[in-house]
Amino acid sequence: MIEDKTRVRRSTDTASRIIGSEAIILTPLDGKLVTLNGTGARIWELIAETQQVDRIADTLRAEYEVTPDIAAADVRAFLEDMLQRGMIALETADA
């Protein structure tokens, strides 16, 4: 379960590139190719290093015209999806 204080980072089992405003991500263990749009690519950039979820939402709120509630909900939903796909990893707060 992704919550505001959850700390996330990219899974080390991925390889990716940013091209234009998109991100292209390979997950070699299942041979999948995922393309992220501009907002998803921005989150992917941010989680190159471990980030707290509410900090990611704050960054997006500052960069896009979006309310805090929507930014937080969208970021959590996006990260839940990435977690299901094995593309991100969670870190405990004291890690």
Added chain:
Amino acid sequence: MRLACPQQDVRDRVRNCYAAFLSPPHAEPDFRLRIHRPPASPRKRSGPTQWAAAEEHPRLRQEGDRLRVQRCDFDADFDLGAATGGVTCRRGGVLTGIESALRICYSVLAVLHDGLILHAAGIARNGRGYVFAGPSGAGKSTIAGLCSPAERVLSDELVVVRRSGTAFHVHGTPFRGTSNAPPRAEAAALEGVYFPVKDRNAYVRPAPRTAAVRNLLACALAFGQTADYADRLLSNVFALVDAVPNAYLHFAKRPDFWRLLGRQDAAGTEGKAERT
């Protein structure tokens, strides 16, 4: 690649199947592969029920340089660091198992050697190489079938595209599709990559850079299981996209599309890729 087959009948069948791609006996191979077929045992022979239940896709597991592949008709174990491997054909047609293992082995080795294997037809024309990449039904074999004697079909199914120096070359492979053109052990300097689209008229539409990358990744035969392998694959694909024109080729079942191909078809103009 040197194939070592202890059994004479297997050796003869492999030699016959890949006759056009055999190297001189004393050539130093980049990779050595042992092929083994256990003795036939009627009591252990698989029945139709087991065939029906057998998985179609290979199961892969990679740890470091060791890649293990299992499918209903073969087991393969590759040591990529030592450039050696072994294939044990378990049942069914021995050549089917060998060919599947070879495809997987080549797909991994190509990426490690600055290239990749693509589901594509490769054609040499006037000394220049053209790649027509796409999924089944896109038109690879149709294009290969339209070739005149002036064009040489390197393969209508799988080609190796590999960088040597600053240029990419397209290489034929022994893996063939549905056209009648036999694959050739030849290579040509790559002139362009085209994504075929069956249409009523022939024209070329430059592929945006992102689309070209996505299309090539979708056409790449890629069995490596590590993030490092995937990263190298991405690097090779981006290098290829930046090196030659990439375009959609709309074509009818006529060879008039050839006049459209060449470096005048500029690729997309999006920004450079960044490693993330």
